[in-house]
Amino acid sequence: MSEKKRPRRKVILAREVGFCFGVKRAINLTKQALAERNDVFILGDVVHNKRVTDELEARGLRKVDDFTNEKSGTMIIRAHGLPKAKIQEAKARGIEVVDATCPIVLRAQEAAQTLERDGYNLVIVGDRNHAEIKGILGALQHPALVINSVDELRAAKADYKLLRKVGVIFQTTLALELCFQIINEMMMMCKEIRIINTICRPVQNRQEDAVQLASRVDLMIVVGSRTSANTMELAALCKHYNPNTIHVQNADELPVEAFADCETVGIASGLSTPEDLVEAVRVKVLTADIDGEETTTASETLTVA
Numbered sequence: 307m308s309e310k311k312r313p314r315r316k317v318i319l320a321r322e323v324g325f326c327f328g329v330k331r332a333i334n335l336t337k338q339a340l341a342e343r344n345d346v347f348i349l350g351d352v353v354h355n356k357r358v359t360d361e362l363e364a365r366g367l368r369k370v371d372d373f374t375n376e377k378s379g380t381m382i383i384r385a386h387g388l389p390k391a392k393i394q395e396a397k398a399r400g401i402e403v404v405d406a407t408c409p410i411v412l413r414a415q416e417a418a419q420t421l422e423r424d425g426y427n428l429v430i431v432g433d434r435n436h437a438e439i440k441g442i443l444g445a446l447q448h449p450a451l452v453i454n455s456v457d458e459l460r461a462a463k464a465d466y467k468l469l470r471k472v473g474v475i476f477q478t479t480l481a482l483e484l485c486f487q488i489i490n491e492m493m494m495m496c497k498e499i500r501i502i503n504t505i506c507r508p509v510q511n512r513q514e515d516a517v518q519l520a521s522r523v524d525l526m527i528v529v530g531s532r533t534s535a536n537t538m539e540l541a542a543l544c545k546h547y548n549p550n551t552i553h554v555q556n557a558d559e560l561p562v563e564a565f566a567d568c569e570t571v572g573i574a575s576g577l578s579t580p581e582d583l584v585e586a587v588r589v590k591v592l593t594a595d596i597d598g599e600e601t602t603t604a605s606e607t608l609t610v611a
């Protein structure tokens with residue numbers, strides 16, 4: 307059988323892949339609660355990854371849409387947090403609460419409270435339907451303006467006081483580029499702006515690494531769930547810097563043809579992607595031949611320094 311010629315292929319992993327510390331912490335607290343208690347449930351998914359949620363449900367975790375029918379048991383609060391009033395309501399019903407809200411999300415809630423207390427007209431940049439934003443709004447005494455684009459900011463100008471004493475925070479997982487665009491626009495419409503940078507540092511690091519990596523590889527692969535906002539944002543960002551970017555949820559979704567002729571392949575992941583899914587993609591890129599044969603020669607794996 308003649309040996310197929312293929313380019314030397316190098317796989318470069320982004321510096322950090324797999325779960326962020328906030329997601330790891332939430333999963334560990336959930337596992338601990340499941341090991342120690344009888345009836346454990348959660349509002350929504352602990353993490354936007356089906357494989358992980360299936361595993362936790364197999365250990366007994368119940369997923370519920372609301373807790374108004376629950377009278378006992380233990381409720382896990384996800385890393386995104388929950389509005390204070392809902393936590394109080396659950397406790398008043400006799401439900402025990404395990405709070406897995408990420409400390410960085412709690413800091414964003416505190417930043418919003420500080421700006422409100424100091425008399426700023428609060429603008430939250432993020433998705434109003436996201437659990438984290440609902441949690442932040444729920445920590446405030448008064449409603450705040452939530453915007454997710456420059457167009458929404460312009461449209462809001464008519465109804466909101468956006469001239470003086472404007473306080474701004476961001477959804478922790480927001481793409482930096484969007485933050486810059488919105489702040490630039492605000493500079494033209496507001497006289498006084500106080501910004502508290504609530505962007506999560508692990509998110510920022512991953513975005514910076516991924517952009518650098520995408521800019522220098524033949525193909526960029528972003529691994530993560532399509533229901534994960536930060537994965538979708540990371541994939542869009544990489545695509546901006548390298549049109550030859552593909553987003554896959556797992557190794558099975560990765561077509562061999564996509565990387566068969568590539569010499570350098572970069573891999574990054576969302577914050578809710580288990581590390582072994584990234585590893586499976588790495589192994590496939592290193593070992594799968596265009597004909598489905600496997601080889602481990604003439605390839606190497608590096609981690610971005």
Ligand code: SF4
Pocket residue numbers: 326327328329385386408409410411478479506507508509577
């Ligand atoms: S992305 Fe950041 S803020 Fe969100 S859970 Fe992870 S560490 Fe916490």
